Amino acid sequence: MNPAAADPAESKPLRADARRNRARVLEAAESVFAAKGTGAPTEEVARVAGVGIGTVFRHFPTKEALLEAVLFARLSRFVDEAETAVAAESAEPGTAFFRFLASWVEMSSAKSAYFEALTAAGVTVPVAKSDIGARLLAALGVLLSRAQQAGAVRDDLVVGELIPVIIGVARAAEYAGPDTTLRGRAVDILFDGLRPSAGERR
Numbered sequence: 001m002n003p004a005a006a007d008p009a010e011s012k013p014l015r016a017d018a019r020r021n022r023a024r025v026l027e028a029a030e031s032v033f034a035a036k037g038t039g040a041p042t043e044e045v046a047r048v049a050g051v052g053i054g055t056v057f058r059h060f061p062t063k064e065a066l067l068e069a070v071l072f073a074r075l076s077r078f079v080d081e082a083e084t085a086v087a088a089e090s091a092e093p094g095t096a097f098f099r100f101l102a103s104w105v106e107m108s109s110a111k112s113a114y115f116e117a118l119t120a121a122g123v124t125v126p127v128a129k130s131d132i133g134a135r136l137l138a139a140l141g142v143l144l145s146r147a148q149q150a151g152a153v154r155d156d157l158v159v160g161e162l163i164p165v166i167i168g169v170a171r172a173a174e175y176a177g178p179d180t181t182l183r184g185r186a187v188d189i190l191f192d193g194l195r196p197s198a199g200e201r202r
Contacts, residue, residue, distance in 0.1 A: 021051055029066055032044050032045050033113070038067060042066065064117075064121045075132050093152060096143060096146070097147035102187060112170070141159045168190070
């Protein structure tokens with residue numbers, strides 16, 4: 001596999017019907033894995049997609065290939081949302097920045113299961129070095145800079161320092177489990193460390 005590609009499963013053009021089937025399988029896989037975990041059988045994905053198991057394996061020869069494709073599909077959508085947030089140029093940069101971080105935390109919590117399943121199977125997916133990772137960091141950099149200029153985020157923070165912060169907050173959210181109030185509270189407390197102190201606020 002070539003993890004640096006935006007979507008490693010699409011190495012050659014597909015016919016329209018094949019593209020539809022592939023999209024249907026990906027959508028079904030994401031739904032099944034979200035509901036039943038990444039250990040859910042491929043046969044269940046085929047059933048939900050309304051296709052034969054042969055169709056699934058034609059597009060994704062292994063369970064790991066399917067997991068990787070779903071992971072990249074999720075990440076691609078998230079990056080699109082990030083770039084949309086950048087293009088929108090919110091009148092409240094601080095709000096836009098923290099909203100983006102909160103959505104990243106939720107996405108990170110969900111994708112951890114995919115990374116763990118792929119790692120257990122011996123598949124390495126260095127997303128940070130992929131095109132998706134580069135686009136995500138670029139969007140984060142713009143949102144961070146705008147929030148800092150608005151006085152909503154401490155001035156001494158750089159993008160590289162945010163990544164371990166996001167990972168840590170995502171882990172804290174995972175630890176909180178399904179209790180949405182506790183998850184939200186944990187995220188708020190940890191995000192407070194990114195805000196300037198009272199004496200630094202503009």
